[in-house]
Amino acid sequence: MSEAATALVDWGTTSFRAWACAADGTVLAERRAPDGLTGVRNGDFSGVLEGHLEAMGVRLGAPAVLCGMVGSRTGWVEAAYLAVPTRLDDLATQAIPVPSPARPIHILPGLAQRGAAPDVMRGEETQLLGVVAEGFRTGLVCMPGTHSKWVRLEEGAVTGFSTFMTGELFQLLRSGSILKQAVETDARPDSDDPAFAEGLAAGLSRPAEATNALFQLRAGWLLEGAVPQAQSARLSGLLIGLEFAGALARYGRPDRLALLASGPIAALYEAVATAAGLTLERRLDADHCVRHGLRAAVRLLHPDRSST
Protein backbone atom coordinates (compact mmCIF):
# COMPACT_ATOMS: atom_id res chain seq x y z
CA MET A 1 0.00 0.00 0.00
CA SER A 2 1.27 3.49 -0.90
CA GLU A 3 1.84 5.91 1.88
CA ALA A 4 -0.41 8.96 2.00
CA ALA A 5 1.58 11.95 0.71
CA THR A 6 -1.09 14.58 1.35
CA ALA A 7 -4.42 15.13 3.05
CA LEU A 8 -7.25 17.03 1.36
CA VAL A 9 -9.98 18.45 3.59
CA ASP A 10 -13.32 20.13 2.88
CA TRP A 11 -14.47 21.42 6.25
CA GLY A 12 -17.82 23.13 6.41
CA THR A 13 -20.22 24.37 9.03
CA THR A 14 -21.93 21.01 9.48
CA SER A 15 -19.73 18.48 7.71
CA PHE A 16 -16.15 17.27 7.48
CA ARG A 17 -14.75 15.37 4.49
CA ALA A 18 -11.17 14.31 3.99
CA TRP A 19 -9.15 12.28 1.54
CA ALA A 20 -5.69 10.77 1.96
CA CYS A 21 -3.84 10.80 -1.36
CA ALA A 22 -0.68 9.24 -2.72
CA ALA A 23 1.88 11.40 -4.48
CA ASP A 24 0.29 10.59 -7.83
CA GLY A 25 -3.11 11.72 -6.57
CA THR A 26 -4.59 8.28 -6.03
CA VAL A 27 -7.14 8.34 -3.22
CA LEU A 28 -5.98 5.95 -0.51
CA ALA A 29 -8.66 6.67 2.06
CA GLU A 30 -11.76 8.80 2.47
CA ARG A 31 -13.52 10.05 5.57
CA ARG A 32 -16.88 11.74 6.03
CA ALA A 33 -18.10 12.88 9.42
CA PRO A 34 -20.61 15.26 10.92
CA ASP A 35 -17.72 17.11 12.60
CA GLY A 36 -18.63 20.50 11.17
CA LEU A 37 -17.28 23.70 12.66
CA THR A 38 -20.25 24.02 14.97
CA GLY A 39 -19.28 20.73 16.66
CA VAL A 40 -15.65 21.65 17.41
CA ARG A 41 -15.23 22.05 21.19
CA ASN A 42 -13.00 24.69 22.80
CA GLY A 43 -11.57 25.65 19.43
CA ASP A 44 -9.68 22.34 19.17
CA PHE A 45 -9.63 22.25 15.37
CA SER A 46 -6.19 20.65 15.42
CA GLY A 47 -7.40 17.76 17.58
CA VAL A 48 -10.39 17.03 15.33
CA LEU A 49 -8.27 17.21 12.19
CA GLU A 50 -5.43 15.07 13.52
CA GLY A 51 -7.87 12.46 14.83
CA HIS A 52 -9.33 12.01 11.36
CA LEU A 53 -5.95 12.05 9.60
CA GLU A 54 -4.54 9.47 11.99
CA ALA A 55 -7.56 7.25 11.39
CA MET A 56 -6.85 7.48 7.66
CA GLY A 57 -3.18 6.60 8.17
CA VAL A 58 -1.80 9.99 7.15
CA ARG A 59 1.55 10.22 8.87
CA LEU A 60 2.87 13.27 10.70
CA GLY A 61 4.65 15.67 8.37
CA ALA A 62 2.43 14.99 5.34
CA PRO A 63 0.89 18.31 4.30
CA ALA A 64 -2.83 19.06 4.55
CA VAL A 65 -4.81 21.52 2.45
CA LEU A 66 -8.20 22.69 3.74
CA CYS A 67 -11.09 24.59 2.22
CA GLY A 68 -14.55 25.70 3.31
CA MET A 69 -15.93 27.57 6.29
CA VAL A 70 -12.92 26.45 8.34
CA GLY A 71 -11.30 29.56 6.83
CA SER A 72 -14.10 31.93 7.81
CA ARG A 73 -13.99 34.41 10.67
CA THR A 74 -15.75 31.87 12.88
CA GLY A 75 -13.49 29.00 11.76
CA TRP A 76 -9.94 27.96 12.68
CA VAL A 77 -7.84 30.67 11.06
CA GLU A 78 -9.38 33.31 8.83
CA ALA A 79 -8.34 33.12 5.20
CA ALA A 80 -9.59 36.48 3.95
CA TYR A 81 -11.61 36.51 0.74
CA LEU A 82 -9.78 37.08 -2.54
CA ALA A 83 -11.42 39.82 -4.59
CA VAL A 84 -12.73 38.90 -8.03
CA PRO A 85 -11.63 39.04 -10.76
CA THR A 86 -9.02 36.54 -9.67
CA ARG A 87 -7.17 33.61 -11.16
CA LEU A 88 -8.12 30.39 -9.36
CA ASP A 89 -4.45 29.47 -9.01
CA ASP A 90 -4.28 32.34 -6.52
CA LEU A 91 -6.27 30.20 -4.09
CA ALA A 92 -3.01 28.32 -3.58
CA THR A 93 -0.59 31.23 -3.76
CA GLN A 94 -2.75 33.20 -1.30
CA ALA A 95 -3.51 30.24 0.98
CA ILE A 96 -3.09 30.92 4.70
CA PRO A 97 -0.60 28.74 6.56
CA VAL A 98 -1.85 27.42 9.90
CA PRO A 99 0.86 26.93 12.55
CA SER A 100 0.94 23.28 13.58
CA PRO A 101 3.62 21.02 15.02
CA ALA A 102 2.05 18.05 13.23
CA ARG A 103 2.40 19.06 9.57
CA PRO A 104 2.28 21.91 7.04
CA ILE A 105 -1.37 23.03 6.88
CA HIS A 106 -2.90 25.59 4.51
CA ILE A 107 -6.44 26.95 4.30
CA LEU A 108 -7.65 28.18 0.93
CA PRO A 109 -9.44 31.55 0.88
CA GLY A 110 -12.97 32.20 -0.35
CA LEU A 111 -13.90 34.74 -3.01
CA ALA A 112 -15.60 38.10 -2.62
CA GLN A 113 -17.16 40.35 -5.22
CA ARG A 114 -17.32 43.95 -4.05
CA GLY A 115 -19.21 46.88 -5.49
CA ALA A 116 -22.74 47.08 -6.85
CA ALA A 117 -23.42 43.34 -6.77
CA PRO A 118 -21.73 42.20 -3.57
CA ASP A 119 -21.33 38.46 -3.19
CA VAL A 120 -19.25 35.87 -1.39
CA MET A 121 -18.37 32.19 -1.63
CA ARG A 122 -16.35 29.86 0.55
CA GLY A 123 -15.86 26.27 -0.53
CA GLU A 124 -17.24 26.61 -4.05
CA GLU A 125 -14.04 28.38 -5.21
CA THR A 126 -12.14 25.15 -4.56
CA GLN A 127 -14.66 23.20 -6.63
CA LEU A 128 -14.06 25.77 -9.37
CA LEU A 129 -10.33 25.16 -9.19
CA GLY A 130 -11.26 21.52 -9.81
CA VAL A 131 -13.48 22.53 -12.76
CA VAL A 132 -10.53 24.37 -14.29
CA ALA A 133 -8.30 21.37 -13.59
CA GLU A 134 -10.87 19.31 -15.52
CA GLY A 135 -10.24 21.54 -18.52
CA PHE A 136 -13.31 23.79 -18.36
CA ARG A 137 -11.47 27.13 -18.19
CA THR A 138 -13.88 29.53 -19.91
CA GLY A 139 -17.66 29.67 -19.71
CA LEU A 140 -20.51 29.81 -17.20
CA VAL A 141 -20.69 27.34 -14.31
CA CYS A 142 -23.96 26.59 -12.52
CA MET A 143 -23.53 25.24 -8.97
CA PRO A 144 -26.95 24.35 -7.48
CA GLY A 145 -27.48 24.24 -3.75
CA THR A 146 -28.89 25.95 -0.69
CA HIS A 147 -27.25 29.06 -2.09
CA SER A 148 -26.78 28.35 -5.79
CA LYS A 149 -23.82 30.01 -7.45
CA TRP A 150 -23.47 31.03 -11.10
CA VAL A 151 -19.87 31.77 -12.00
CA ARG A 152 -18.26 33.29 -15.07
CA LEU A 153 -14.86 31.78 -15.85
CA GLU A 154 -12.42 33.32 -18.30
CA GLU A 155 -9.16 31.48 -18.95
CA GLY A 156 -9.05 29.96 -15.48
CA ALA A 157 -10.06 33.17 -13.71
CA VAL A 158 -13.34 34.00 -11.97
CA THR A 159 -14.54 37.29 -13.44
CA GLY A 160 -17.94 37.44 -11.77
CA PHE A 161 -20.46 35.39 -9.80
CA SER A 162 -23.96 35.55 -8.36
CA THR A 163 -25.59 33.65 -5.52
CA PHE A 164 -29.30 32.77 -5.67
CA MET A 165 -31.09 31.72 -2.46
CA THR A 166 -33.01 28.96 -4.25
CA GLY A 167 -32.51 26.04 -1.88
CA GLU A 168 -32.93 28.09 1.28
CA LEU A 169 -36.16 29.65 -0.01
CA PHE A 170 -37.47 26.18 -0.84
CA GLN A 171 -36.82 24.99 2.71
CA LEU A 172 -38.05 28.20 4.32
CA LEU A 173 -41.34 28.18 2.40
CA ARG A 174 -41.86 24.47 3.05
CA SER A 175 -41.31 24.68 6.77
CA GLY A 176 -42.33 28.10 7.97
CA SER A 177 -44.83 29.72 5.63
CA ILE A 178 -48.54 29.63 4.86
CA LEU A 179 -47.60 27.26 2.00
CA LYS A 180 -46.57 24.53 4.46
CA GLN A 181 -49.69 22.36 4.23
CA ALA A 182 -49.93 22.82 0.47
CA VAL A 183 -46.40 21.55 -0.21
CA GLU A 184 -45.83 19.14 2.71
CA THR A 185 -44.49 15.84 1.38
CA ASP A 186 -41.58 13.50 1.89
CA ALA A 187 -41.28 12.97 -1.87
CA ARG A 188 -38.41 14.75 -3.60
CA PRO A 189 -39.40 17.09 -6.44
CA ASP A 190 -39.32 15.10 -9.68
CA SER A 191 -38.39 16.74 -12.97
CA ASP A 192 -40.82 14.38 -14.75
CA ASP A 193 -43.77 15.72 -12.74
CA PRO A 194 -45.92 17.96 -15.01
CA ALA A 195 -46.29 20.31 -12.04
CA PHE A 196 -42.50 20.79 -11.97
CA ALA A 197 -42.62 21.80 -15.65
CA GLU A 198 -45.50 24.21 -15.00
CA GLY A 199 -43.74 25.86 -12.06
CA LEU A 200 -40.59 26.06 -14.14
CA ALA A 201 -42.37 27.73 -17.06
CA ALA A 202 -43.81 30.32 -14.67
CA GLY A 203 -40.40 31.03 -13.12
CA LEU A 204 -38.61 31.25 -16.45
CA SER A 205 -41.14 33.30 -18.37
CA ARG A 206 -42.89 35.39 -15.69
CA PRO A 207 -40.27 35.98 -12.99
CA ALA A 208 -41.85 39.28 -11.93
CA GLU A 209 -44.95 37.40 -10.82
CA ALA A 210 -43.01 34.95 -8.63
CA THR A 211 -44.42 36.04 -5.27
CA ASN A 212 -47.92 35.67 -6.70
CA ALA A 213 -47.05 32.24 -8.11
CA LEU A 214 -46.02 31.28 -4.58
CA PHE A 215 -49.46 32.13 -3.18
CA GLN A 216 -51.08 30.25 -6.05
CA LEU A 217 -49.52 27.07 -4.61
CA ARG A 218 -51.79 27.44 -1.62
CA ALA A 219 -54.83 28.57 -3.61
CA GLY A 220 -54.45 25.69 -6.07
CA TRP A 221 -54.32 23.27 -3.15
CA LEU A 222 -57.38 24.87 -1.52
CA LEU A 223 -59.49 25.32 -4.65
CA GLU A 224 -58.34 22.87 -7.27
CA GLY A 225 -57.39 19.90 -5.11
CA ALA A 226 -53.74 20.00 -6.17
CA VAL A 227 -51.86 17.50 -3.99
CA PRO A 228 -48.82 18.50 -1.88
CA GLN A 229 -46.45 16.32 -3.92
CA ALA A 230 -47.39 18.24 -7.07
CA GLN A 231 -47.28 21.60 -5.30
CA SER A 232 -43.83 20.81 -3.89
CA ALA A 233 -42.59 19.94 -7.38
CA ARG A 234 -44.23 23.13 -8.69
CA LEU A 235 -42.46 25.18 -6.00
CA SER A 236 -39.14 23.60 -6.89
CA GLY A 237 -39.67 24.28 -10.61
CA LEU A 238 -40.71 27.85 -9.90
CA LEU A 239 -37.66 28.67 -7.77
CA ILE A 240 -35.15 26.99 -10.09
CA GLY A 241 -36.82 28.62 -13.11
CA LEU A 242 -36.54 31.97 -11.36
CA GLU A 243 -32.85 31.30 -10.73
CA PHE A 244 -32.22 30.52 -14.41
CA ALA A 245 -34.18 33.62 -15.48
CA GLY A 246 -32.01 35.69 -13.17
CA ALA A 247 -28.72 34.11 -14.22
CA LEU A 248 -29.55 34.54 -17.91
CA ALA A 249 -30.56 38.17 -17.30
CA ARG A 250 -27.27 38.76 -15.53
CA TYR A 251 -24.84 36.85 -17.79
CA GLY A 252 -26.73 36.41 -21.06
CA ARG A 253 -27.18 33.07 -22.80
CA PRO A 254 -23.87 31.26 -22.37
CA ASP A 255 -21.92 29.77 -25.27
CA ARG A 256 -20.46 27.28 -22.86
CA LEU A 257 -22.25 26.05 -19.76
CA ALA A 258 -21.15 23.52 -17.14
CA LEU A 259 -23.33 22.07 -14.40
CA LEU A 260 -21.56 21.19 -11.17
CA ALA A 261 -23.87 19.16 -8.94
CA SER A 262 -24.17 15.96 -6.96
CA GLY A 263 -27.18 13.75 -6.33
CA PRO A 264 -30.85 14.28 -7.24
CA ILE A 265 -30.52 18.04 -7.71
CA ALA A 266 -28.42 17.43 -10.85
CA ALA A 267 -31.41 15.89 -12.66
CA LEU A 268 -33.65 18.84 -11.77
CA TYR A 269 -31.13 21.38 -13.06
CA GLU A 270 -30.50 19.38 -16.23
CA ALA A 271 -34.24 19.42 -16.93
CA VAL A 272 -34.35 23.17 -16.39
CA ALA A 273 -31.37 23.79 -18.64
CA THR A 274 -33.08 21.81 -21.39
CA ALA A 275 -36.38 23.65 -20.89
CA ALA A 276 -34.52 26.96 -21.05
CA GLY A 277 -33.00 25.90 -24.38
CA LEU A 278 -29.47 25.68 -22.99
CA THR A 279 -26.88 23.06 -23.89
CA LEU A 280 -24.82 21.63 -21.06
CA GLU A 281 -21.29 21.23 -22.34
CA ARG A 282 -20.11 19.56 -19.16
CA ARG A 283 -21.79 17.78 -16.26
CA LEU A 284 -19.40 17.64 -13.34
CA ASP A 285 -19.72 16.05 -9.93
CA ALA A 286 -19.36 18.53 -7.08
CA ASP A 287 -17.70 16.03 -4.72
CA HIS A 288 -15.25 15.04 -7.40
CA CYS A 289 -14.41 18.66 -8.20
CA VAL A 290 -13.73 19.77 -4.64
CA ARG A 291 -11.21 16.93 -4.35
CA HIS A 292 -9.64 17.86 -7.69
CA GLY A 293 -9.47 21.49 -6.60
CA LEU A 294 -7.75 20.62 -3.33
CA ARG A 295 -5.39 18.38 -5.25
CA ALA A 296 -4.59 21.19 -7.68
CA ALA A 297 -3.81 23.44 -4.70
CA VAL A 298 -1.48 20.79 -3.27
CA ARG A 299 0.39 20.65 -6.58
CA LEU A 300 0.90 24.41 -6.46
CA LEU A 301 1.77 24.56 -2.74
CA HIS A 302 3.90 21.43 -2.52
CA PRO A 303 5.28 20.62 -5.98
CA ASP A 304 7.81 18.29 -4.33
CA ARG A 305 4.98 16.14 -2.90
CA SER A 306 3.24 15.64 -6.21
CA SER A 307 4.43 13.29 -8.87
CA THR A 308 1.76 14.50 -11.35
Place this chain on the structure above:
Amino acid sequence: MSEAATALVDWGTTSFRAWACAADGTVLAERRAPDGLTGVRNGDFSGVLEGHLEAMGVRLGAPAVLCGMVGSRTGWVEAAYLAVPTRLDDLATQAIPVPSPARPIHILPGLAQRGAAPDVMRGEETQLLGVVAEGFRTGLVCMPGTHSKWVRLEEGAVTGFSTFMTGELFQLLRSGSILKQAVETDARPDSDDPAFAEGLAAGLSRPAEATNALFQLRAGWLLEGAVPQAQSARLSGLLIGLEFAGALARYGRPDRLALLASGPIAALYEAVATAAGLTLERRLDADHCVRHGLRAAVRLLHPDRSST
Protein backbone atom coordinates in the same frame (compact mmCIF):
# COMPACT_ATOMS: atom_id res chain seq x y z
CA MET B 1 -78.11 58.88 22.51
CA SER B 2 -79.32 56.98 19.44
CA GLU B 3 -79.92 53.31 19.80
CA ALA B 4 -77.62 50.98 17.82
CA ALA B 5 -79.57 49.69 14.82
CA THR B 6 -76.90 47.30 13.54
CA ALA B 7 -73.59 45.69 14.47
CA LEU B 8 -70.72 45.43 11.97
CA VAL B 9 -68.04 42.84 12.70
CA ASP B 10 -64.67 42.07 11.09
CA TRP B 11 -63.58 38.80 12.69
CA GLY B 12 -60.23 37.42 11.69
CA THR B 13 -57.87 34.69 12.80
CA THR B 14 -56.18 36.82 15.44
CA SER B 15 -58.37 39.91 15.84
CA PHE B 16 -61.95 40.99 16.43
CA ARG B 17 -63.29 44.43 15.51
CA ALA B 18 -66.87 45.58 15.83
CA TRP B 19 -68.85 48.76 15.38
CA ALA B 20 -72.33 49.60 16.66
CA CYS B 21 -74.11 51.87 14.18
CA ALA B 22 -77.25 53.99 14.22
CA ALA B 23 -79.77 53.66 11.42
CA ASP B 24 -78.12 56.52 9.53
CA GLY B 25 -74.73 54.77 9.73
CA THR B 26 -73.30 56.91 12.52
CA VAL B 27 -70.80 54.91 14.57
CA LEU B 28 -72.02 54.82 18.17
CA ALA B 29 -69.37 52.50 19.59
CA GLU B 30 -66.26 50.65 18.49
CA ARG B 31 -64.59 47.59 19.93
CA ARG B 32 -61.22 46.00 19.17
CA ALA B 33 -60.07 42.85 20.89
CA PRO B 34 -57.55 40.05 20.40
CA ASP B 35 -60.48 37.59 20.32
CA GLY B 36 -59.53 36.07 16.98
CA LEU B 37 -60.90 32.73 15.86
CA THR B 38 -57.97 30.89 17.37
CA GLY B 39 -58.99 32.13 20.83
CA VAL B 40 -62.63 30.99 20.70
CA ARG B 41 -63.14 28.13 23.18
CA ASN B 42 -65.37 25.15 22.50
CA GLY B 43 -66.74 26.76 19.36
CA ASP B 44 -68.64 29.37 21.40
CA PHE B 45 -68.61 32.02 18.68
CA SER B 46 -72.06 33.18 19.75
CA GLY B 47 -70.93 33.81 23.33
CA VAL B 48 -67.89 35.85 22.24
CA LEU B 49 -69.94 37.89 19.78
CA GLU B 50 -72.82 38.58 22.16
CA GLY B 51 -70.42 39.57 24.94
CA HIS B 52 -68.87 42.25 22.73
CA LEU B 53 -72.21 43.46 21.37
CA GLU B 54 -73.71 43.73 24.85
CA ALA B 55 -70.67 45.72 25.98
CA MET B 56 -71.32 48.11 23.08
CA GLY B 57 -75.00 48.45 24.00
CA VAL B 58 -76.33 46.69 20.90
CA ARG B 59 -79.75 45.39 21.96
CA LEU B 60 -81.08 41.91 21.19
CA GLY B 61 -82.78 41.76 17.81
CA ALA B 62 -80.51 44.31 16.11
CA PRO B 63 -78.93 42.58 13.11
CA ALA B 64 -75.20 41.82 12.84
CA VAL B 65 -73.17 41.42 9.67
CA LEU B 66 -69.80 39.66 9.88
CA CYS B 67 -66.87 39.27 7.51
CA GLY B 68 -63.43 37.69 7.62
CA MET B 69 -62.08 34.28 8.53
CA VAL B 70 -65.15 33.71 10.74
CA GLY B 71 -66.72 32.50 7.48
CA SER B 72 -63.93 30.06 6.66
CA ARG B 73 -64.09 26.31 7.03
CA THR B 74 -62.40 26.63 10.41
CA GLY B 75 -64.64 29.51 11.51
CA TRP B 76 -68.22 29.69 12.82
CA VAL B 77 -70.27 28.83 9.76
CA GLU B 78 -68.67 28.41 6.36
CA ALA B 79 -69.63 31.04 3.82
CA ALA B 80 -68.33 29.43 0.63
CA TYR B 81 -66.26 31.59 -1.70
CA LEU B 82 -68.03 33.41 -4.53
CA ALA B 83 -66.35 32.80 -7.86
CA VAL B 84 -64.96 35.81 -9.72
CA PRO B 85 -66.02 37.59 -11.83
CA THR B 86 -68.67 38.70 -9.36
CA ARG B 87 -70.50 41.87 -8.48
CA LEU B 88 -69.59 42.97 -4.95
CA ASP B 89 -73.28 43.45 -4.15
CA ASP B 90 -73.47 39.65 -4.27
CA LEU B 91 -71.54 39.53 -1.01
CA ALA B 92 -74.81 40.60 0.60
CA THR B 93 -77.23 38.62 -1.55
CA GLN B 94 -75.10 35.48 -1.07
CA ALA B 95 -74.41 36.07 2.62
CA ILE B 96 -74.90 33.04 4.86
CA PRO B 97 -77.45 33.39 7.68
CA VAL B 98 -76.28 32.07 11.04
CA PRO B 99 -79.05 30.63 13.25
CA SER B 100 -79.15 32.61 16.49
CA PRO B 101 -81.89 33.31 19.05
CA ALA B 102 -80.27 36.68 19.78
CA ARG B 103 -80.55 38.44 16.43
CA PRO B 104 -80.35 38.08 12.62
CA ILE B 105 -76.70 37.34 11.81
CA HIS B 106 -75.12 37.07 8.36
CA ILE B 107 -71.56 36.16 7.35
CA LEU B 108 -70.26 37.57 4.05
CA PRO B 109 -68.46 35.12 1.75
CA GLY B 110 -64.90 35.44 0.47
CA LEU B 111 -63.91 35.40 -3.21
CA ALA B 112 -62.19 32.67 -5.19
CA GLN B 113 -60.56 32.79 -8.58
CA ARG B 114 -60.43 29.36 -10.20
CA GLY B 115 -58.49 28.19 -13.22
CA ALA B 116 -54.94 28.96 -14.32
CA ALA B 117 -54.27 31.63 -11.68
CA PRO B 118 -56.02 30.27 -8.59
CA ASP B 119 -56.45 32.74 -5.76
CA VAL B 120 -58.58 33.43 -2.70
CA MET B 121 -59.47 36.28 -0.38
CA ARG B 122 -61.55 36.51 2.77
CA GLY B 123 -62.03 39.88 4.43
CA GLU B 124 -60.59 42.03 1.66
CA GLU B 125 -63.76 41.57 -0.44
CA THR B 126 -65.69 43.49 2.20
CA GLN B 127 -63.13 46.30 2.06
CA LEU B 128 -63.68 46.31 -1.71
CA LEU B 129 -67.41 46.65 -1.21
CA GLY B 130 -66.49 49.73 0.83
CA VAL B 131 -64.22 50.99 -1.96
CA VAL B 132 -67.12 50.72 -4.39
CA ALA B 133 -69.39 52.44 -1.86
CA GLU B 134 -66.81 55.25 -1.82
CA GLY B 135 -67.37 55.69 -5.55
CA PHE B 136 -64.26 53.89 -6.92
CA ARG B 137 -66.09 51.36 -9.10
CA THR B 138 -63.64 50.77 -11.96
CA GLY B 139 -59.86 50.49 -11.84
CA LEU B 140 -57.07 48.65 -10.08
CA VAL B 141 -56.95 48.47 -6.28
CA CYS B 142 -53.71 47.76 -4.41
CA MET B 143 -54.22 46.34 -0.91
CA PRO B 144 -50.83 45.93 0.85
CA GLY B 145 -50.36 43.46 3.65
CA THR B 146 -48.99 40.10 4.73
CA HIS B 147 -50.59 38.81 1.56
CA SER B 148 -51.00 41.87 -0.67
CA LYS B 149 -53.94 41.81 -3.05
CA TRP B 150 -54.21 43.55 -6.41
CA VAL B 151 -57.79 43.67 -7.63
CA ARG B 152 -59.32 44.67 -10.94
CA LEU B 153 -62.72 46.34 -10.53
CA GLU B 154 -65.10 46.91 -13.41
CA GLU B 155 -68.36 48.73 -12.69
CA GLY B 156 -68.53 47.46 -9.13
CA ALA B 157 -67.56 43.90 -10.00
CA VAL B 158 -64.30 42.07 -9.23
CA THR B 159 -63.07 40.67 -12.54
CA GLY B 160 -59.70 39.37 -11.36
CA PHE B 161 -57.22 39.51 -8.50
CA SER B 162 -53.75 38.40 -7.50
CA THR B 163 -52.16 37.82 -4.11
CA PHE B 164 -48.46 38.54 -3.56
CA MET B 165 -46.74 37.10 -0.48
CA THR B 166 -44.80 40.32 0.14
CA GLY B 167 -45.36 40.82 3.86
CA GLU B 168 -44.99 37.17 4.76
CA LEU B 169 -41.72 36.89 2.81
CA PHE B 170 -40.41 39.98 4.60
CA GLN B 171 -41.13 38.42 8.00
CA LEU B 172 -39.90 34.98 6.98
CA LEU B 173 -36.58 36.28 5.65
CA ARG B 174 -36.09 38.54 8.68
CA SER B 175 -36.70 35.84 11.23
CA GLY B 176 -35.67 32.51 9.79
CA SER B 177 -33.13 32.93 7.00
CA ILE B 178 -29.42 33.50 6.56
CA LEU B 179 -30.32 37.18 6.09
CA LYS B 180 -31.40 37.50 9.73
CA GLN B 181 -28.29 39.22 11.10
CA ALA B 182 -27.98 41.45 8.06
CA VAL B 183 -31.52 42.86 8.38
CA GLU B 184 -32.14 42.63 12.15
CA THR B 185 -33.49 45.95 13.42
CA ASP B 186 -36.42 47.34 15.35
CA ALA B 187 -36.67 50.27 12.96
CA ARG B 188 -39.47 50.19 10.43
CA PRO B 189 -38.44 50.42 6.78
CA ASP B 190 -38.47 54.09 5.78
CA SER B 191 -39.34 55.15 2.25
CA ASP B 192 -36.89 58.08 2.60
CA ASP B 193 -33.96 55.72 3.18
CA PRO B 194 -31.77 55.60 0.04
CA ALA B 195 -31.44 51.85 0.60
CA PHE B 196 -35.23 51.49 0.26
CA ALA B 197 -35.04 53.28 -3.11
CA GLU B 198 -32.17 51.04 -4.23
CA GLY B 199 -33.97 47.85 -3.26
CA LEU B 200 -37.08 49.15 -4.96
CA ALA B 201 -35.23 49.92 -8.20
CA ALA B 202 -33.83 46.38 -8.21
CA GLY B 203 -37.26 44.82 -7.62
CA LEU B 204 -38.99 46.96 -10.23
CA SER B 205 -36.41 46.76 -12.99
CA ARG B 206 -34.70 43.39 -12.43
CA PRO B 207 -37.36 41.13 -10.91
CA ALA B 208 -35.78 37.99 -12.38
CA GLU B 209 -32.70 38.59 -10.23
CA ALA B 210 -34.68 38.88 -6.99
CA THR B 211 -33.33 35.78 -5.27
CA ASN B 212 -29.82 37.01 -6.00
CA ALA B 213 -30.68 40.49 -4.71
CA LEU B 214 -31.77 38.77 -1.48
CA PHE B 215 -28.36 37.17 -1.00
CA GLN B 216 -26.70 40.52 -1.77
CA LEU B 217 -28.30 41.85 1.42
CA ARG B 218 -26.07 39.50 3.39
CA ALA B 219 -23.01 40.03 1.21
CA GLY B 220 -23.37 43.82 1.39
CA TRP B 221 -23.55 43.58 5.17
CA LEU B 222 -20.50 41.29 5.30
CA LEU B 223 -18.35 43.08 2.76
CA GLU B 224 -19.47 46.67 2.51
CA GLY B 225 -20.46 47.36 6.10
CA ALA B 226 -24.10 48.03 5.21
CA VAL B 227 -26.03 48.36 8.48
CA PRO B 228 -29.09 46.22 9.29
CA GLN B 229 -31.44 49.20 9.25
CA ALA B 230 -30.43 49.97 5.66
CA GLN B 231 -30.56 46.30 4.64
CA SER B 232 -34.04 45.93 6.15
CA ALA B 233 -35.24 48.97 4.19
CA ARG B 234 -33.54 47.53 1.08
CA LEU B 235 -35.34 44.21 1.60
CA SER B 236 -38.66 45.99 1.98
CA GLY B 237 -38.08 48.04 -1.18
CA LEU B 238 -37.02 44.94 -3.09
CA LEU B 239 -40.10 42.91 -2.15
CA ILE B 240 -42.58 45.74 -2.72
CA GLY B 241 -40.86 46.60 -6.00
CA LEU B 242 -41.13 42.97 -7.03
CA GLU B 243 -44.84 43.05 -6.18
CA PHE B 244 -45.41 46.14 -8.34
CA ALA B 245 -43.42 44.61 -11.21
CA GLY B 246 -45.63 41.52 -10.99
CA ALA B 247 -48.90 43.42 -10.73
CA LEU B 248 -47.99 45.63 -13.69
CA ALA B 249 -46.98 42.56 -15.70
CA ARG B 250 -50.31 40.94 -14.86
CA TYR B 251 -52.69 43.89 -15.24
CA GLY B 252 -50.75 46.43 -17.31
CA ARG B 253 -50.28 50.05 -16.28
CA PRO B 254 -53.62 51.11 -14.78
CA ASP B 255 -55.52 54.19 -15.92
CA ARG B 256 -57.04 54.36 -12.47
CA LEU B 257 -55.30 53.12 -9.34
CA ALA B 258 -56.47 53.18 -5.73
CA LEU B 259 -54.33 52.35 -2.69
CA LEU B 260 -56.16 50.80 0.24
CA ALA B 261 -53.91 50.75 3.28
CA SER B 262 -53.65 51.73 6.93
CA GLY B 263 -50.68 52.88 8.95
CA PRO B 264 -46.98 53.09 7.97
CA ILE B 265 -47.30 50.68 5.05
CA ALA B 266 -49.34 53.28 3.16
CA ALA B 267 -46.33 55.62 2.94
CA LEU B 268 -44.09 52.83 1.60
CA TYR B 269 -46.56 51.89 -1.12
CA GLU B 270 -47.16 55.52 -2.07
CA ALA B 271 -43.41 55.94 -2.55
CA VAL B 272 -43.28 52.83 -4.71
CA ALA B 273 -46.24 53.94 -6.83
CA THR B 274 -44.48 57.25 -7.45
CA ALA B 275 -41.18 55.56 -8.29
CA ALA B 276 -43.02 53.26 -10.71
CA GLY B 277 -44.49 56.32 -12.44
CA LEU B 278 -48.04 55.55 -11.33
CA THR B 279 -50.62 58.11 -10.24
CA LEU B 280 -52.72 57.22 -7.23
CA GLU B 281 -56.24 58.42 -7.94
CA ARG B 282 -57.47 57.46 -4.49
CA ARG B 283 -55.87 56.77 -1.13
CA LEU B 284 -58.31 54.90 1.04
CA ASP B 285 -58.04 53.74 4.61
CA ALA B 286 -58.46 49.98 5.00
CA ASP B 287 -60.15 50.21 8.41
CA HIS B 288 -62.57 52.77 7.09
CA CYS B 289 -63.37 50.68 4.02
CA VAL B 290 -64.11 47.46 5.86
CA ARG B 291 -66.67 49.36 7.96
CA HIS B 292 -68.16 50.97 4.86
CA GLY B 293 -68.34 47.58 3.18
CA LEU B 294 -70.12 45.99 6.12
CA ARG B 295 -72.48 48.98 6.23
CA ALA B 296 -73.20 48.59 2.50
CA ALA B 297 -74.00 44.91 3.13
CA VAL B 298 -76.40 45.91 5.94
CA ARG B 299 -78.21 48.29 3.59
CA LEU B 300 -78.69 45.46 1.09
CA LEU B 301 -79.63 42.81 3.69
CA HIS B 302 -81.80 44.99 5.94
CA PRO B 303 -83.10 47.96 3.95
CA ASP B 304 -85.68 48.53 6.70
CA ARG B 305 -82.89 49.11 9.27
CA SER B 306 -81.08 51.72 7.22
CA SER B 307 -82.23 55.29 6.88
CA THR B 308 -79.53 56.06 4.26
